[in-house]
Amino acid sequence: MGEAKRRKQTGTPSSRKAGNRGLIIGIAAVVAIAVVAGLYFLTSAPEPTSDALPVAAPDAQPFPAQLDQYGVSVGDENAPVVVREFADYQCPACGRFSEASQRLKQEYVETGKVRFVYFDLPLQQHQNAMPAALAARCAGDQDAYWQMHDRLYGSQTEWSGSNDPVATFTRYAGDLGLNERRFQNCMESELHREDVEQSRQAATQLRVMGTPTVYVDNIQLTRPGWGQLSAVVERELNKQAD
Numbered sequence: 001m002g003e004a005k006r007r008k009q010t011g012t013p014s015s016r017k018a019g020n021r022g023l024i025i026g027i028a029a030v031v032a033i034a035v036v037a038g039l040y041f042l043t044s045a046p047e048p049t050s051d052a053l054p055v056a057a058p059d060a061q062p063f064p065a066q067l068d069q070y071g072v073s074v075g076d077e078n079a080p081v082v083v084r085e086f087a088d089y090q091c092p093a094c095g096r097f098s099e100a101s102q103r104l105k106q107e108y109v110e111t112g113k114v115r116f117v118y119f120d121l122p123l124q125q126h127q128n129a130m131p132a133a134l135a136a137r138c139a140g141d142q143d144a145y146w147q148m149h150d151r152l153y154g155s156q157t158e159w160s161g162s163n164d165p166v167a168t169f170t171r172y173a174g175d176l177g178l179n180e181r182r183f184q185n186c187m188e189s190e191l192h193r194e195d196v197e198q199s200r201q202a203a204t205q206l207r208v209m210g211t212p213t214v215y216v217d218n219i220q221l222t223r224p225g226w227g228q229l230s231a232v233v234e235r236e237l238n239k240q241a242d
Contacts, residue, residue, distance in 0.1 A: 045227040048235035054222045063218045067202040068117050070195070072137070072145055074105065075115035080240040081233055083114055086121045086203050086213040089132035089152045090160050093224075094212045098153035100226040104233070105146075113237060118149065120199040121211055128165045131187070133196045135169035138186035142178045151176065 046052055063084065071084065083104060087094040101116065108114035122129035132152050139148030151172050152159075159168045166187045173183040186192070203213075214221040216232045 046231045048231050048238060050231065053228065053232055053235065054219055056217075056219045060218050063215060064206075067205070070198045070202045071117040071119040072140065072149075073115060073117045074146060075109040076112045077115065079109075079112060079115040081108075081114045081236045082117065082217055083108075083229070083233065084117045084119065084215045086119045086206075086208045086211060088121055088123045088126055088129045088211040089136070090126035090129040090156065091123065091211045092156070095153050095156045097212045097214070097224050098150070100224070100229050102150060103226055104229065107230075108233060114233060119202060120196045121203045121208065121213075122196065122200065123211065126160075128160060128162060130193075130196065131165045131169065132159070133199075134187055134190060134192050135165075135172070137192035137195060138183050139173060139176065139178060141186060141191075142173075142182065144173075144176050144178055147176050148172065 063082070065082075068082075068084075083101075085097070085101060087097070101118075104114065105116060109116050120133040122133050136145055136148045136152060139145055148169075152169075155172070159165050162168050166184065169187065170180055170184050174180045203209075212224050214224045214229065216229070216236055219232060219236075221228050221232065
């Protein structure tokens with residue numbers, strides 16, 4: 001009986017098929033390890049003394065604090081460190097960074113160590129970025145700016161491709177306990193469009209083009225995420241304490 005016929009009758013796999021299967025499993029394992037390592041690299045916090053952390057250029061000027069009036073601020077006005085983010089609600093990378101900004105608010109803003117300023121920078125290629133920015137500010141009229149801010153990022157995939165984002169955002173407003181009619185009137189009249197445009201102009205003045213762009217005082221993060229953000233904040237806080 002030939003080898004091929006015997007394998008067919010006994011069900012014994014060929015060595016070539018077994019080898020291919022092992023190769024595929026090996027490649028999958030390598031890819032999985034690389035993904036885990038990449039996530040660790042992006043999210044793990046370097047030591048605040050690490051030379052790999054970004055620093056301000058030798059001739060860098062302080063961040064022009066007068067521009068903060070065009071963003072939305074939370075935290076102690078006299079906090080020793082200020083973190084500023086220029087972002088687009090429809091930007092996927094901004095959605096990922098929102099987890100870091102929420103943690104920043106919990107661990108540093110609420111304890112008075114950091115003030116956080118969020119600047120709207122809706123990009124032209126994102127059709128619902130402007131309505132989302134308006135939604136956050138309309139919610140702010142009812143003292144719910146940050147609740148809507150977090151909801152928009154948390155539900156980003158739901159509304160990003162919507163043909164009627166106002167209806168979706170009005171539903172979010174109702175979920176937050178806001179007056180829906182007041183919120184919808186604010187949205188339909190684009191009451192805060194000028195505010196968003198002024199925020200965008202502040203970004204243009206600073207030559208900020210991409211999102212998210214994050215500054216810790218006058219130091220621009222090179223890898224926005226909790227790891228680098230928290231390490232730079234800690235380093236700058238330690239400098240203030242010295």
